Amino acid sequence: MPRNHQILLRSRPAGMPSLENFEMIERPVPEAKEEEVLTRTLFLSLDPYMRGRMSDAKSYATPVALGNVMEGQTIGQVVTSRHSGFAAGDLVLGQGNWQEYASIPGKTLRKLDPALTPGATALGVLGMPGLTAYVGLLDIGQPRPGETVVVSAASGAVGSTVGQIAKIKGCRVVGIAGGSAKCRYIVDELGFEAAIDHRSPEFGESLTRACPDGVDIYFENVGGDVQRAVWPLLNNFARVPICGLIAPYNETGPTPGPGLRSVLSKRLTVRGFIVLDHEERSAEFARDVGGWVREGRVKYREDIVEGLENAPEAFLGLLQGRNFGKLIVRVASA
Amino acid sequence: MPRNHQILLRSRPAGMPSLENFEMIERPVPEAKEEEVLTRTLFLSLDPYMRGRMSDAKSYATPVALGNVMEGQTIGQVVTSRHSGFAAGDLVLGQGNWQEYASIPGKTLRKLDPALTPGATALGVLGMPGLTAYVGLLDIGQPRPGETVVVSAASGAVGSTVGQIAKIKGCRVVGIAGGSAKCRYIVDELGFEAAIDHRSPEFGESLTRACPDGVDIYFENVGGDVQRAVWPLLNNFARVPICGLIAPYNETGPTPGPGLRSVLSKRLTVRGFIVLDHEERSAEFARDVGGWVREGRVKYREDIVEGLENAPEAFLGLLQGRNFGKLIVRVASA
Numbered sequence: 150m151p152r153n154h155q156i157l158l159r160s161r162p163a164g165m166p167s168l169e170n171f172e173m174i175e176r177p178v179p180e181a182k183e184e185e186v187l188t189r190t191l192f193l194s195l196d197p198y199m200r201g202r203m204s205d206a207k208s209y210a211t212p213v214a215l216g217n218v219m220e221g222q223t224i225g226q227v228v229t230s231r232h233s234g235f236a237a238g239d240l241v242l243g244q245g246n247w248q249e250y251a252s253i254p255g256k257t258l259r260k261l262d263p264a265l266t267p268g269a270t271a272l273g274v275l276g277m278p279g280l281t282a283y284v285g286l287l288d289i290g291q292p293r294p295g296e297t298v299v300v301s302a303a304s305g306a307v308g309s310t311v312g313q314i315a316k317i318k319g320c321r322v323v324g325i326a327g328g329s330a331k332c333r334y335i336v337d338e339l340g341f342e343a344a345i346d347h348r349s350p351e352f353g354e355s356l357t358r359a360c361p362d363g364v365d366i367y368f369e370n371v372g373g374d375v376q377r378a379v380w381p382l383l384n385n386f387a388r389v390p391i392c393g394l395i396a397p398y399n400e401t402g403p404t405p406g407p408g409l410r411s412v413l414s415k416r417l418t419v420r421g422f423i424v425l426d427h428e429e430r431s432a433e434f435a436r437d438v439g440g441w442v443r444e445g446r447v448k449y450r451e452d453i454v455e456g457l458e459n460a461p462e463a464f465l466g467l468l469q470g471r472n473f474g475k476l477i478v479r480v481a482s483a
Numbered sequence: 484m485p486r487n488h489q490i491l492l493r494s495r496p497a498g499m500p501s502l503e504n505f506e507m508i509e510r511p512v513p514e515a516k517e518e519e520v521l522t523r524t525l526f527l528s529l530d531p532y533m534r535g536r537m538s539d540a541k542s543y544a545t546p547v548a549l550g551n552v553m554e555g556q557t558i559g560q561v562v563t564s565r566h567s568g569f570a571a572g573d574l575v576l577g578q579g580n581w582q583e584y585a586s587i588p589g590k591t592l593r594k595l596d597p598a599l600t601p602g603a604t605a606l607g608v609l610g611m612p613g614l615t616a617y618v619g620l621l622d623i624g625q626p627r628p629g630e631t632v633v634v635s636a637a638s639g640a641v642g643s644t645v646g647q648i649a650k651i652k653g654c655r656v657v658g659i660a661g662g663s664a665k666c667r668y669i670v671d672e673l674g675f676e677a678a679i680d681h682r683s684p685e686f687g688e689s690l691t692r693a694c695p696d697g698v699d700i701y702f703e704n705v706g707g708d709v710q711r712a713v714w715p716l717l718n719n720f721a722r723v724p725i726c727g728l729i730a731p732y733n734e735t736g737p738t739p740g741p742g743l744r745s746v747l748s749k750r751l752t753v754r755g756f757i758v759l760d761h762e763e764r765s766a767e768f769a770r771d772v773g774g775w776v777r778e779g780r781v782k783y784r785e786d787i788v789e790g791l792e793n794a795p796e797a798f799l800g801l802l803q804g805r806n807f808g809k810l811i812v813r814v815a816s817a
Binding site for chain 1: 535541542543703706710719725726727728738739740741742743744746747748749750751752753754755756757760
């Protein structure tokens with residue numbers, strides 16, 4: 150009789166989370182209720198936004214309650230279905246959370262076609278991170294050919310897609326990443342014009358040199374020191390889509406932002422967005438980015454960690470930039 | 484033989500300007516060169532942006548050079564014209580600056596029809612401040628009926644127009660102003676739903692009480708403490724057009740802005756704008772706001788100071804909110 154391993158939120162972190170904030174337990178496998186689908190988790194996505202769910206600070210989403218299973222998007226295989234839209238064996242995308250089995254309302258699931266979204270891509274370049282990049286760059290950033298785009302966390306799931314779409318749109322792309330391997334990757338593999346290592350002591354000067362014409366779009370993924378370094382380089386009428394702020398997620402004090410005077414005098418547009426508000430763009434996204442992936446014009450890299458028990462440590466690594474590519478936990482094999 | 488009194492920028496202020504930063508001198512009346520028009524200044528507009536021109540900090544416009552005439556928009560009467568578009572006696576809007584006579588390239592002048600822009604309205608509600616309000620509220624703020632609009636400096640040339648246009652668009656308008664006379668005016672005369680005195684010790688609580696449904700548009704005219712009080716009240720998807728920041732104009736230290744985390748979690752749009760970039764909206768503006776003024780749906784108030792020699796003191800008062808309505812200097816009578 151299989152058991153259901155789950156990872157719970159045991160305590161709320163102050164600042165950077167630690168392994169003690171999580172607890173792994175074993176429970177019986179649930180039964181599917183009416184209109185539900187019992188799924189066996191194959192892949193669990195780990196994403197920076199989960200840091201927000203661990204806190205009870207006011208945010209756009211309800212925090213995970215203490216003692217509850219950590220939330221997360223999963224690709225699962227249907228074990229039993231009590232919803233007419235799904236049958237045993239189907240691959241589904243849904244909110245399966247940090248656990249081996251989940252019984253999920255069928256209406257919240259999406260059936261996956263492995264020809265269109267192979268492997269774990271529905272959690273990465275062809276999923277929420279890819280849509281985040283697509284909406285943030287195109288709808289909010291509104292890139293024009295010849296403009297300079299700076300993207301932070303540039304080797305990550307969102308950042309790498311932002312940069313490659315910006316290239317397709319004719320922009321000059323400067324990526325910011327941590328460490329020489331990631332920097333080489335975004336230039337050599339992804340074709341960005343330049344990569345700047347934010348851990349380098351010459352970070353600020355290197356960034357300035359890499360942007361001789363200033364910065365027209367800063368795709369903000371991280372905040373903190375990187376944001377402070379990019380800000381003075383922004384051109385008049387620059388756009389700053391803010392999709393994440395991984396740096397201040399773990400700061401406990403107040404984190405004032407850039408002075409509004411720069412926003413006025415440079416006529417900046419600074420706009421926060423959350424991908425869940427933009428699902429109406431899913432069809433165009435799937436068509437465009439799906440096509441670019443198939444044509445090899447958008448590449449992606451996955452960092453796959455084996456076993457649910459390793460999810461907490463992998464997540465802590467994500468917050469410190471230790472992953473290289475979209476971080477995915479392989480919970481089971483199909 | 485008439486002489487030309489001029490007010491020069493004598494020194495750059497650190498923090499709040501003082502009378503010592505200005506100097507009044509007398510020079511011969513200039514002669515119009517080819518394609519120029521010699522104008523006698525009737526009205527000089529005093530506006531907060533002029534504080535920026537007094538500094539040599541990087542901004543969107545070149546500062547006034549030390550020893551040069553202070554810049555400003557004027558309504559003048561043509562004395563002699565060497566441009567085919569203008570004749571003696573015409574009323575013209577242009578960059579006449581802080582002086583009694585100016586010879587101005589004809590191509591930069593606009594002929595005024597006193598039936599359409601009576602008195603000094605071409606410097607106020609039907610001029611740059613009005614267009615600022617129109618573009619900032621409608622194009623950047625994008626008001627929807629039922630939304631709550633908060634406008635700072637609400638009895639001023641820009642703020643009073645913002646609030647009245649917002650009312651026309653079906654919004655609930657809360658104005659922030661300094662002192663009970665201005666607060667009474669914006670409620671009793673302009674019809675705003677509420678007025679909050681930013682000098683009151685209960686400012687923050689009063690503002691919160693006046694916005695039971697939060698704030699959907701914050702039209703930012705002042706920055707500083709008012710901005711800090713409004714920020715926590717912003718709703719998800721709120722828009723913040725930034726048209727001026729009179730408070731930090733006179734702060735000398737760094738003035739950090741609101742944390743980007745709020746911009747992200749509430750999906751705010753924070754956008755600076757400068758009216759000079761939006762002159763393509765002039766025709767719609769003149770049609771709409773001109774019509775509303777004629778219908779009595781948009782009211783305006785002018786604060787007219789007599790005599791060029793009083794411009795510096797009036798300008799210092801403007802920076803401290805001592806004016807009540809659009810501040811205009813009557814330099815001469817037609």
